[in-house]
Amino acid sequence: MAQKTPDKILIVEDEPDIALALKLALEGAGYETAWAGDGEKALQILQDDDDCHLALLDIRMPGIDGVEVLKRLRNSDRDVTVIMMSGHGSEELAVECIKIGAEDYLSKPFVLDDMLQRVERARSHRLAVIEKKRLEQEREDFFMMLSHDMKNPMTAVIGSIDIMREGRLGPVNEEQVDYLQSAIDSCNEVILMIDNLLDIRRFEVGKMQLSIQTYNPVEIIRKVAAQFSRAAERDGIRFVLDIKDDLPAIAVDRNALTRIMGNLLGNALKFTPEGGEIAVSCSCMYQPAPLLSRIPTYAALPDGFMDQKCLVALTVRDTGNGIPSDELKTIFDRYTQSSSNSGRERGGAGLGLSFCKLAVESFGGVIWAESEAGQGSEFIILLPCVKR
Ligand SMILES: Nc1ncnc2c1ncn2[C@@H]1O[C@H](COP(=O)(O)OP(=O)(O)O)[C@@H](O)[C@H]1O
Numbered sequence: 001m002a003q004k005t006p007d008k009i010l011i012v013e014d015e016p017d018i019a020l021a022l023k024l025a026l027e028g029a030g031y032e033t034a035w036a037g038d039g040e041k042a043l044q045i046l047q048d049d050d051d052c053h054l055a056l057l058d059i060r061m062p063g064i065d066g067v068e069v070l071k072r073l074r075n076s077d078r079d080v081t082v083i084m085m086s087g088h089g090s091e092e093l094a095v096e097c098i099k100i101g102a103e104d105y106l107s108k109p110f111v112l113d114d115m116l117q118r119v120e121r122a123r124s125h126r127l128a129v130i131e132k133k134r135l136e137q138e139r140e141d142f143f144m145m146l147s148h149d150m151k152n153p154m155t156a157v158i159g160s161i162d163i164m165r166e167g168r169l170g171p172v173n174e175e176q177v178d179y180l181q182s183a184i185d186s187c188n189e190v191i192l193m194i195d196n197l198l199d200i201r202r203f204e205v206g207k208m209q210l211s212i213q214t215y216n217p218v219e220i221i222r223k224v225a226a227q228f229s230r231a232a233e234r235d236g237i238r239f240v241l242d243i244k245d246d247l248p249a250i251a252v253d254r255n256a257l258t259r260i261m262g263n264l265l266g267n268a269l270k271f272t273p274e275g276g277e278i279a280v281s282c283s284c285m286y287q288p289a290p291l292l293s294r295i296p297t298y299a300a301l302p303d304g305f306m307d308q309k310c311l312v313a314l315t316v317r318d319t320g321n322g323i324p325s326d327e328l329k330t331i332f333d334r335y336t337q338s339s340s341n342s343g344r345e346r347g348g349a350g351l352g353l354s355f356c357k358l359a360v361e362s363f364g365g366v367i368w369a370e371s372e373a374g375q376g377s378e379f380i381i382l383l384p385c386v387k388r
Protein backbone atom coordinates (compact mmCIF):
# COMPACT_ATOMS: atom_id res chain seq x y z
CA MET A 1 0.00 0.00 0.00
CA ALA A 2 1.43 3.41 -0.93
CA GLN A 3 2.13 5.58 2.08
CA LYS A 4 0.55 9.02 2.10
CA THR A 5 2.41 12.27 2.40
CA PRO A 6 2.01 14.19 5.66
CA ASP A 7 -0.13 17.06 4.53
CA LYS A 8 -2.57 16.81 7.42
CA ILE A 9 -1.05 17.74 10.74
CA LEU A 10 -2.41 16.87 14.15
CA ILE A 11 -1.89 19.56 16.76
CA VAL A 12 -1.84 18.04 20.25
CA GLU A 13 -1.94 20.97 22.64
CA ASP A 14 -4.02 21.58 25.74
CA GLU A 15 -3.73 25.39 25.62
CA PRO A 16 -6.34 26.62 23.12
CA ASP A 17 -4.47 29.87 22.34
CA ILE A 18 -1.32 28.06 21.28
CA ALA A 19 -3.34 25.47 19.39
CA LEU A 20 -5.15 28.22 17.50
CA ALA A 21 -1.92 30.05 16.63
CA LEU A 22 -0.48 26.79 15.30
CA LYS A 23 -3.63 26.00 13.33
CA LEU A 24 -3.68 29.42 11.65
CA ALA A 25 0.02 29.33 10.78
CA LEU A 26 -0.11 25.79 9.42
CA GLU A 27 -3.30 26.31 7.42
CA GLY A 28 -1.84 29.55 6.11
CA ALA A 29 1.10 27.49 4.83
CA GLY A 30 -1.25 25.12 3.00
CA TYR A 31 -1.60 22.26 5.47
CA GLU A 32 -4.79 20.73 6.74
CA THR A 33 -4.97 20.43 10.52
CA ALA A 34 -6.77 18.52 13.24
CA TRP A 35 -6.69 19.32 16.94
CA ALA A 36 -6.57 17.20 20.07
CA GLY A 37 -6.68 18.87 23.50
CA ASP A 38 -5.19 15.88 25.33
CA GLY A 39 -3.18 12.71 24.80
CA GLU A 40 -6.12 10.36 24.82
CA LYS A 41 -7.93 12.28 22.10
CA ALA A 42 -4.68 12.44 20.09
CA LEU A 43 -4.30 8.66 20.14
CA GLN A 44 -7.95 8.27 19.17
CA ILE A 45 -7.61 10.63 16.18
CA LEU A 46 -4.39 8.98 15.02
CA GLN A 47 -6.08 5.61 15.21
CA ASP A 48 -9.15 6.74 13.26
CA ASP A 49 -7.68 9.19 10.77
CA ASP A 50 -5.30 7.58 8.25
CA ASP A 51 -4.51 10.95 6.72
CA CYS A 52 -2.64 12.30 9.76
CA HIS A 53 1.01 11.41 9.29
CA LEU A 54 2.60 14.25 11.21
CA ALA A 55 1.88 15.46 14.73
CA LEU A 56 3.00 18.43 16.79
CA LEU A 57 2.89 16.97 20.28
CA ASP A 58 2.96 18.98 23.50
CA ILE A 59 4.93 17.28 26.25
CA ARG A 60 3.03 18.61 29.25
CA MET A 61 -0.64 17.86 29.15
CA PRO A 62 -3.18 16.72 31.73
CA GLY A 63 -3.86 12.97 31.59
CA ILE A 64 -1.62 11.04 29.21
CA ASP A 65 1.34 13.32 28.57
CA GLY A 66 3.21 13.75 25.28
CA VAL A 67 6.01 11.35 26.18
CA GLU A 68 3.50 8.60 26.88
CA VAL A 69 1.62 9.32 23.64
CA LEU A 70 4.92 9.05 21.76
CA LYS A 71 5.80 5.76 23.47
CA ARG A 72 2.41 4.27 22.66
CA LEU A 73 2.72 5.37 19.04
CA ARG A 74 6.14 3.80 18.72
CA ASN A 75 4.80 0.57 20.17
CA SER A 76 1.96 0.51 17.67
CA ASP A 77 2.13 -0.04 13.94
CA ARG A 78 0.93 3.53 13.32
CA ASP A 79 3.55 5.40 11.33
CA VAL A 80 3.47 9.05 12.41
CA THR A 81 6.25 11.63 12.28
CA VAL A 82 6.27 13.49 15.59
CA ILE A 83 7.65 16.91 16.53
CA MET A 84 7.59 17.46 20.29
CA MET A 85 6.74 20.82 21.85
CA SER A 86 8.48 21.39 25.15
CA GLY A 87 7.75 24.09 27.66
CA HIS A 88 10.49 26.03 29.39
CA GLY A 89 12.62 23.67 31.49
CA SER A 90 11.61 20.45 29.78
CA GLU A 91 14.30 20.47 27.08
CA GLU A 92 15.92 17.40 28.60
CA LEU A 93 12.67 15.54 28.22
CA ALA A 94 12.49 16.66 24.60
CA VAL A 95 15.94 15.21 23.95
CA GLU A 96 14.77 11.99 25.59
CA CYS A 97 11.82 12.00 23.15
CA ILE A 98 14.20 12.16 20.17
CA LYS A 99 15.79 8.97 21.51
CA ILE A 100 12.37 7.32 21.67
CA GLY A 101 11.70 8.26 18.07
CA ALA A 102 10.51 11.87 17.79
CA GLU A 103 11.79 13.57 14.65
CA ASP A 104 12.46 17.00 16.20
CA TYR A 105 11.37 19.34 18.99
CA LEU A 106 10.31 22.92 19.44
CA SER A 107 10.95 24.90 22.62
CA LYS A 108 8.15 27.18 23.73
CA PRO A 109 7.75 30.01 23.18
CA PHE A 110 8.62 29.47 19.52
CA VAL A 111 8.60 31.68 16.49
CA LEU A 112 5.95 30.49 14.03
CA ASP A 113 8.34 30.74 11.06
CA ASP A 114 10.78 28.45 12.85
CA MET A 115 7.93 26.02 13.59
CA LEU A 116 6.93 26.00 9.89
CA GLN A 117 10.51 25.38 8.81
CA ARG A 118 10.80 22.41 11.16
CA VAL A 119 7.49 20.99 9.98
CA GLU A 120 8.62 21.31 6.36
CA ARG A 121 11.95 19.67 7.18
CA ALA A 122 10.26 16.77 8.97
CA ARG A 123 7.88 16.40 6.03
CA SER A 124 10.73 16.31 3.47
CA HIS A 125 12.62 13.82 5.60
CA ARG A 126 9.57 11.62 5.81
CA LEU A 127 9.03 11.78 2.05
CA ALA A 128 12.66 10.86 1.43
CA VAL A 129 12.36 7.85 3.77
CA ILE A 130 9.15 6.72 2.06
CA GLU A 131 10.80 7.03 -1.36
CA LYS A 132 13.88 5.12 -0.19
CA LYS A 133 11.69 2.32 1.17
CA ARG A 134 9.71 2.22 -2.07
CA LEU A 135 12.88 1.92 -4.15
CA GLU A 136 14.23 -0.79 -1.85
CA GLN A 137 10.99 -2.72 -2.13
CA GLU A 138 10.99 -2.33 -5.90
CA ARG A 139 14.55 -3.63 -6.09
CA GLU A 140 13.70 -6.52 -3.82
CA ASP A 141 10.58 -7.43 -5.83
CA PHE A 142 12.57 -7.28 -9.07
CA PHE A 143 15.35 -9.41 -7.63
CA MET A 144 12.92 -12.02 -6.28
CA MET A 145 11.04 -12.13 -9.58
CA LEU A 146 14.22 -12.39 -11.65
CA SER A 147 15.65 -15.14 -9.45
CA HIS A 148 12.43 -17.05 -9.58
CA ASP A 149 12.04 -16.66 -13.35
CA MET A 150 15.59 -17.85 -13.97
CA LYS A 151 14.56 -21.28 -12.72
CA ASN A 152 12.18 -21.93 -15.61
CA PRO A 153 14.76 -21.82 -18.43
CA MET A 154 17.19 -23.79 -16.25
CA THR A 155 14.59 -26.51 -15.80
CA ALA A 156 14.01 -26.56 -19.56
CA VAL A 157 17.76 -26.91 -20.19
CA ILE A 158 17.91 -29.85 -17.77
CA GLY A 159 14.96 -31.50 -19.51
CA SER A 160 16.57 -31.23 -22.96
CA ILE A 161 19.96 -32.48 -21.80
CA ASP A 162 18.29 -35.36 -20.01
CA ILE A 163 16.56 -36.46 -23.20
CA MET A 164 19.95 -36.53 -24.93
CA ARG A 165 21.59 -38.29 -22.01
CA GLU A 166 19.00 -41.02 -22.10
CA GLY A 167 19.84 -41.63 -25.77
CA ARG A 168 16.38 -40.74 -26.98
CA LEU A 169 17.79 -38.54 -29.76
CA GLY A 170 20.34 -41.07 -30.92
CA PRO A 171 23.05 -43.19 -29.36
CA VAL A 172 25.42 -41.60 -26.83
CA ASN A 173 28.57 -43.24 -25.53
CA GLU A 174 29.56 -43.50 -21.86
CA GLU A 175 31.84 -40.50 -21.97
CA GLN A 176 29.09 -38.37 -23.50
CA VAL A 177 26.65 -39.55 -20.83
CA ASP A 178 29.15 -38.43 -18.18
CA TYR A 179 29.51 -34.99 -19.72
CA LEU A 180 25.75 -34.57 -20.11
CA GLN A 181 25.21 -35.68 -16.52
CA SER A 182 27.75 -33.20 -15.28
CA ALA A 183 25.94 -30.45 -17.24
CA ILE A 184 22.70 -31.48 -15.50
CA ASP A 185 24.44 -31.47 -12.09
CA SER A 186 25.70 -27.93 -12.72
CA CYS A 187 22.22 -26.74 -13.71
CA ASN A 188 20.79 -28.33 -10.57
CA GLU A 189 23.44 -26.52 -8.54
CA VAL A 190 22.30 -23.19 -9.99
CA ILE A 191 18.67 -24.03 -9.15
CA LEU A 192 19.71 -24.97 -5.61
CA MET A 193 21.55 -21.67 -5.26
CA ILE A 194 18.50 -19.72 -6.46
CA ASP A 195 16.23 -21.65 -4.09
CA ASN A 196 18.62 -21.04 -1.20
CA LEU A 197 18.80 -17.35 -1.99
CA LEU A 198 15.03 -16.92 -2.32
CA ASP A 199 14.27 -18.91 0.83
CA ILE A 200 16.87 -17.16 2.97
CA ARG A 201 15.21 -13.90 1.99
CA ARG A 202 11.75 -15.34 2.69
CA PHE A 203 12.88 -16.48 6.14
CA GLU A 204 14.36 -13.06 6.82
CA VAL A 205 11.19 -11.17 5.96
CA GLY A 206 8.99 -13.76 7.69
CA LYS A 207 7.37 -14.89 4.45
CA MET A 208 8.72 -18.41 4.23
CA GLN A 209 5.82 -20.77 3.74
CA LEU A 210 6.43 -24.13 5.34
CA SER A 211 4.16 -27.09 5.46
CA ILE A 212 5.27 -28.75 8.69
CA GLN A 213 3.95 -32.28 8.94
CA THR A 214 4.83 -35.44 10.79
CA TYR A 215 7.13 -37.75 8.85
CA ASN A 216 9.23 -40.77 9.43
CA PRO A 217 12.57 -39.36 8.24
CA VAL A 218 13.75 -42.63 6.68
CA GLU A 219 12.04 -42.28 3.34
CA ILE A 220 13.11 -38.65 2.85
CA ILE A 221 16.75 -39.38 3.75
CA ARG A 222 16.91 -42.53 1.59
CA LYS A 223 15.63 -40.65 -1.44
CA VAL A 224 18.19 -37.81 -1.24
CA ALA A 225 20.94 -40.25 -0.32
CA ALA A 226 20.22 -42.43 -3.36
CA GLN A 227 20.68 -39.45 -5.66
CA PHE A 228 23.98 -38.45 -4.05
CA SER A 229 25.34 -41.97 -3.79
CA ARG A 230 25.20 -42.16 -7.60
CA ALA A 231 27.07 -38.86 -7.84
CA ALA A 232 29.62 -40.07 -5.26
CA GLU A 233 30.16 -43.24 -7.25
CA ARG A 234 30.84 -41.20 -10.38
CA ASP A 235 33.44 -39.19 -8.42
CA GLY A 236 35.11 -42.27 -6.95
CA ILE A 237 33.93 -41.54 -3.39
CA ARG A 238 32.62 -44.25 -1.06
CA PHE A 239 29.11 -43.54 0.17
CA VAL A 240 27.88 -45.07 3.41
CA LEU A 241 24.31 -44.86 4.61
CA ASP A 242 23.47 -45.85 8.17
CA ILE A 243 19.81 -45.47 9.04
CA LYS A 244 18.65 -47.05 12.26
CA ASP A 245 15.40 -49.02 12.29
CA ASP A 246 12.33 -47.89 14.12
CA LEU A 247 12.98 -44.15 14.05
CA PRO A 248 10.39 -41.93 15.69
CA ALA A 249 8.56 -39.32 13.64
CA ILE A 250 9.77 -35.73 13.27
CA ALA A 251 7.82 -32.60 12.37
CA VAL A 252 9.38 -30.99 9.28
CA ASP A 253 8.67 -29.50 5.90
CA ARG A 254 9.48 -32.27 3.46
CA ASN A 255 10.92 -30.07 0.71
CA ALA A 256 13.00 -28.06 3.14
CA LEU A 257 14.46 -31.18 4.76
CA THR A 258 15.28 -32.58 1.32
CA ARG A 259 17.07 -29.33 0.47
CA ILE A 260 18.94 -29.30 3.79
CA MET A 261 20.27 -32.78 3.04
CA GLY A 262 20.93 -31.80 -0.58
CA ASN A 263 23.05 -28.86 0.55
CA LEU A 264 25.02 -30.87 3.10
CA LEU A 265 25.64 -33.73 0.69
CA GLY A 266 26.44 -31.34 -2.15
CA ASN A 267 29.10 -29.73 0.07
CA ALA A 268 30.47 -33.10 1.16
CA LEU A 269 30.82 -34.12 -2.50
CA LYS A 270 32.38 -30.81 -3.43
CA PHE A 271 35.03 -30.93 -0.72
CA THR A 272 35.88 -34.63 -0.62
CA PRO A 273 38.62 -35.87 -2.94
CA GLU A 274 38.48 -39.04 -5.01
CA GLY A 275 39.05 -42.10 -2.82
CA GLY A 276 37.40 -40.39 0.17
CA GLU A 277 34.22 -41.29 2.02
CA ILE A 278 30.90 -39.68 2.78
CA ALA A 279 28.75 -41.16 5.54
CA VAL A 280 25.16 -40.27 6.30
CA SER A 281 23.54 -41.44 9.49
CA CYS A 282 20.12 -41.09 11.02
CA SER A 283 19.43 -42.34 14.51
CA CYS A 284 17.29 -41.71 17.52
CA MET A 285 18.74 -40.67 20.87
CA TYR A 286 16.75 -41.55 23.97
CA GLN A 287 19.66 -40.49 26.15
CA PRO A 288 20.83 -37.48 24.21
CA ALA A 289 23.03 -35.92 26.93
CA PRO A 290 26.41 -36.83 25.34
CA LEU A 291 25.35 -35.40 22.00
CA LEU A 292 23.74 -32.35 23.61
CA SER A 293 27.02 -31.62 25.36
CA ARG A 294 28.69 -31.32 21.95
CA ILE A 295 26.43 -28.43 20.86
CA PRO A 296 28.67 -25.36 20.59
CA THR A 297 27.78 -22.38 22.75
CA TYR A 298 27.12 -20.15 19.74
CA ALA A 299 24.28 -22.34 18.43
CA ALA A 300 20.87 -20.80 19.04
CA LEU A 301 18.85 -23.30 21.04
CA PRO A 302 15.06 -23.33 21.11
CA ASP A 303 13.51 -23.04 24.59
CA GLY A 304 13.63 -26.28 26.56
CA PHE A 305 15.81 -28.02 23.96
CA MET A 306 18.31 -29.27 26.52
CA ASP A 307 15.48 -31.01 28.41
CA GLN A 308 14.43 -33.10 25.40
CA LYS A 309 14.22 -36.79 26.23
CA CYS A 310 14.24 -37.99 22.64
CA LEU A 311 16.00 -36.51 19.63
CA VAL A 312 16.57 -37.60 16.06
CA ALA A 313 20.18 -37.07 15.02
CA LEU A 314 21.02 -36.63 11.36
CA THR A 315 24.68 -36.47 10.46
CA VAL A 316 26.70 -36.02 7.29
CA ARG A 317 30.39 -36.81 7.65
CA ASP A 318 33.10 -36.63 5.03
CA THR A 319 36.84 -37.14 4.72
CA GLY A 320 37.46 -33.86 2.89
CA ASN A 321 39.97 -31.23 3.88
CA GLY A 322 37.92 -29.98 6.83
CA ILE A 323 37.15 -26.53 8.18
CA PRO A 324 39.36 -24.53 10.59
CA SER A 325 37.81 -24.40 14.08
CA ASP A 326 37.49 -20.61 14.12
CA GLU A 327 35.33 -20.78 11.00
CA LEU A 328 32.90 -23.46 12.15
CA LYS A 329 30.49 -20.79 13.30
CA THR A 330 30.79 -18.31 10.45
CA ILE A 331 30.24 -20.77 7.60
CA PHE A 332 26.55 -20.67 8.56
CA ASP A 333 26.44 -16.93 7.80
CA ARG A 334 25.29 -16.09 4.35
CA TYR A 335 27.84 -15.46 1.60
CA THR A 336 30.51 -16.93 3.86
CA GLN A 337 32.96 -19.55 2.68
CA SER A 338 35.83 -21.07 4.56
CA SER A 339 39.33 -19.76 3.90
CA SER A 340 40.82 -23.26 3.89
CA ASN A 341 38.98 -24.51 0.86
CA SER A 342 38.22 -21.87 -1.64
CA GLY A 343 34.56 -22.66 -2.25
CA ARG A 344 34.55 -19.99 -4.93
CA GLU A 345 36.92 -22.03 -7.04
CA ARG A 346 34.53 -24.93 -6.69
CA GLY A 347 31.48 -22.81 -7.34
CA GLY A 348 28.89 -21.87 -4.78
CA ALA A 349 27.86 -18.62 -3.21
CA GLY A 350 28.03 -19.42 0.51
CA LEU A 351 24.25 -19.68 0.87
CA GLY A 352 23.58 -23.38 1.44
CA LEU A 353 24.49 -23.60 5.12
CA SER A 354 22.71 -20.37 5.86
CA PHE A 355 19.52 -21.89 4.43
CA CYS A 356 20.14 -25.11 6.41
CA LYS A 357 20.45 -23.19 9.66
CA LEU A 358 17.28 -21.15 9.14
CA ALA A 359 15.32 -24.21 8.05
CA VAL A 360 16.54 -26.45 10.90
CA GLU A 361 15.72 -23.69 13.39
CA SER A 362 12.23 -23.41 11.89
CA PHE A 363 11.77 -27.12 12.76
CA GLY A 364 12.77 -26.37 16.36
CA GLY A 365 16.13 -28.07 15.87
CA VAL A 366 19.79 -27.21 15.93
CA ILE A 367 22.63 -27.67 13.43
CA TRP A 368 26.38 -27.33 13.88
CA ALA A 369 29.61 -28.49 12.31
CA GLU A 370 32.61 -30.28 13.77
CA SER A 371 35.89 -30.62 11.99
CA GLU A 372 39.57 -31.17 12.38
CA ALA A 373 41.83 -29.68 9.78
CA GLY A 374 42.70 -32.31 7.21
CA GLN A 375 40.43 -34.88 8.88
CA GLY A 376 37.15 -34.06 7.20
CA SER A 377 34.00 -32.48 8.56
CA GLU A 378 30.81 -33.58 10.23
CA PHE A 379 27.51 -31.73 10.16
CA ILE A 380 25.07 -32.67 12.91
CA ILE A 381 21.38 -31.87 13.02
CA LEU A 382 19.27 -32.59 16.11
CA LEU A 383 15.50 -32.50 15.77
CA PRO A 384 12.90 -33.07 18.47
CA CYS A 385 10.88 -36.28 18.16
CA VAL A 386 7.15 -36.11 17.83
CA LYS A 387 5.64 -37.86 20.84
CA ARG A 388 3.89 -41.09 19.97
N1 LIG B 1 31.81 -30.64 3.93
C1 LIG B 1 32.57 -29.56 3.91
N2 LIG B 1 33.94 -29.65 3.92
C2 LIG B 1 34.71 -28.55 3.91
N3 LIG B 1 34.22 -27.28 3.89
C3 LIG B 1 32.89 -27.14 3.87
C4 LIG B 1 32.00 -28.25 3.88
N4 LIG B 1 30.73 -27.79 3.88
C5 LIG B 1 30.84 -26.46 3.85
N5 LIG B 1 32.12 -26.04 3.85
C6 LIG B 1 32.62 -24.66 3.85
O1 LIG B 1 31.52 -23.82 4.15
C7 LIG B 1 31.31 -22.90 3.10
C8 LIG B 1 29.87 -22.52 3.00
O2 LIG B 1 29.09 -23.61 2.53
P1 LIG B 1 27.70 -23.29 1.83
O3 LIG B 1 26.96 -22.34 2.69
O4 LIG B 1 27.05 -24.55 1.45
O5 LIG B 1 28.12 -22.46 0.54
P2 LIG B 1 28.77 -22.92 -0.84
O6 LIG B 1 28.63 -24.40 -0.95
O7 LIG B 1 27.93 -22.21 -1.84
O8 LIG B 1 30.17 -22.44 -0.80
C9 LIG B 1 31.86 -23.58 1.88
O9 LIG B 1 32.23 -22.66 0.88
C10 LIG B 1 33.08 -24.26 2.46
O10 LIG B 1 34.13 -23.33 2.60
Ligand SMILES: [Mg+2]
Nearest residue numbers: 263267348352
Ligand atom coordinates in the same frame (compact mmCIF):
# COMPACT_ATOMS: atom_id res chain seq x y z
MG1 LIG C 1 26.94 -25.48 -0.49
